[in-house]
Amino acid sequence: MFDRLFGDRRSDPALADRIPPGQYLTEKFPVLHYGSVPSVDLARWDIRIFGEVSRPIRLTWDEFRALPRTQVTADIHCVTRWSKLDTHWEGVGIRTFLALAGPLDSATHVVAHAEHGYTANLPMDVLVDDDVLLADTFEGEPLTPEHGWPLRLVVPKRYFWKGPKWLRGLELTTADRPGFWERYGYHNDGEPWAEQRFSE
Numbered sequence: 001m002f003d004r005l006f007g008d009r010r011s012d013p014a015l016a017d018r019i020p021p022g023q024y025l026t027e028k029f030p031v032l033h034y035g036s037v038p039s040v041d042l043a044r045w046d047i048r049i050f051g052e053v054s055r056p057i058r059l060t061w062d063e064f065r066a067l068p069r070t071q072v073t074a075d076i077h078c079v080t081r082w083s084k085l086d087t088h089w090e091g092v093g094i095r096t097f098l099a100l101a102g103p104l105d106s107a108t109h110v111v112a113h114a115e116h117g118y119t120a121n122l123p124m125d126v127l128v129d130d131d132v133l134l135a136d137t138f139e140g141e142p143l144t145p146e147h148g149w150p151l152r153l154v155v156p157k158r159y160f161w162k163g164p165k166w167l168r169g170l171e172l173t174t175a176d177r178p179g180f181w182e183r184y185g186y187h188n189d190g191e192p193w194a195e196q197r198f199s200e
């Protein structure tokens, strides 16, 4: 029922400090999403930044892969209560990526768009942080299809649903617009340490 290391790690006080209320640790990497894994053709794939920007952009896969890259080590927390510590991601940092499009001061929020119409919303000041990236690599390997290949957003400071797999665009907006799970009763902010799971 529990992972092999569950007991050991949980009783380690240094690790207990890193597990938000109501979460348990897993060593596995559960797969969780609504709907089916999309089949993606990299030759036709693109990633866009649009909305409140001075230069809307659209990058091909090769163009995306040519951007300066970064690595992030982060703890991730799913609202279904599993947490995973020290996950390693590689890709393009959010600041590097957004700078290509020139966000306008009027941009207060973002809607992240994925294949099949999945969306997640975030305030700009949560999105634009040192640990947020567009990740194509997990633990040194390309993402697997079920974990979001070719690209996903990773926002460690929020429940993991705020990080769409199969990411295709960031839309900067002048107002907050609830995303997929947020419209189904999940909390608009989704901050794990405040246990913001569901809306009131």
Ligand SMILES: Nc1nc2c(c(=O)[nH]1)N[C@H]1C(S)=C(S)[C@@H](COP(=O)(O)O)O[C@H]1N2
Residues within 6 Å of the ligand: 029, 030, 031, 032, 033, 034, 035, 077, 078, 079, 114, 115, 118, 146, 147, 148, 160, 161, 162, 163, 164, 165, 166
């Ligand atoms: N496109 C898309 N991204 C998604 C989801 C989804 O349903 N569709 N589910 C989210 C949720 S609730 C979680 S916990 C994580 C799970 O990522 P994993 O399957 O790689 O563990 O993906 C998030 N990103």
Ligand SMILES: [Mo]
Residues within 6 Å of the ligand: 032, 078, 079, 080, 160, 161
């Ligand atoms: Mo989740």
